[in-house]
Amino acid sequence: MAQKAKKDQAKHNTAALNGLHLTALIVNAVFLLFHFLLRPRSLLAYGLFSVPAFVCEYVLEVSGRPKYDAATKALRSPGEDMAARGLTEYMFDVIWVTWACAVVVLLVGNWGWLLWAVIPAYGAYLGKGLLGMGRQKMAEMQGGAGQNAGAAPQGNRRARRAA
Numbered sequence: 001m002a003q004k005a006k007k008d009q010a011k012h013n014t015a016a017l018n019g020l021h022l023t024a025l026i027v028n029a030v031f032l033l034f035h036f037l038l039r040p041r042s043l044l045a046y047g048l049f050s051v052p053a054f055v056c057e058y059v060l061e062v063s064g065r066p067k068y069d070a071a072t073k074a075l076r077s078p079g080e081d082m083a084a085r086g087l088t089e090y091m092f093d094v095i096w097v098t099w100a101c102a103v104v105v106l107l108v109g110n111w112g113w114l115l116w117a118v119i120p121a122y123g124a125y126l127g128k129g130l131l132g133m134g135r136q137k138m139a140e141m142q143g144g145a146g147q148n149a150g151a152a153p154q155g156n157r158r159a160r161r162a163a
Contacts, residue, residue: 003075010066010078017064017082020095024057027099034106042110046102049116053098056091064088090126094119 028050035041064079082088097119104112 006075006078009081010075013064013066013079013082017061020057020060020092023099024053024095027102031102031106041105042113045110045113046105049101049113050098052119053095056094060088060091090123093122 031041031046035043035046060082064082066075066079067077068074069076080088097116101113101115104115106112
């Protein structure tokens with residue numbers, strides 16, 4: 001049972017990446033087949049909006065794929081956790097929104113790529129929250145440095161009145 005957690009993470013990462021690649025292959029193949037066989041859609045928009053998803057997929061592959069020793073087949077590294085919050089989660093969101101856009105484009109036309117605008121809007125929303133949190137911490141640090149030892153305690157109203 002040595003390194004059971006690492007083995008479980010490696011197994012989970014392999015399954016997640018294989019599912020990711022299979023779904024990407026299906027969505028992109030259906031889009032291209034639809035374009036060439038049924039109704040043409042803009043390949044320029046498809047290429048432009050799909051590049052970030054391809055880059056995210058590549059980064060997830062490189063960082064998340066488990067690495068094994070060539071001679072002994074022993075697990076060297078389980079890879080980064082594919083269920084991690086933060087940037088990994090955001091890269092999956094970029095990929096999923098791109099797939100959703102491709103499907104919407106097939107159904108309603110090239111105007112479906114406007115759905116992709118959700119990605120930078122969501123990034124700006126997250127950045128605004130992060131910026132606000134940073135400003136709050138800076139204000140706390142500057143406010144804490146300006147207080148002297150004889151200042152009133154920061155408790156509730158009753159404690160402040162008593163001081």
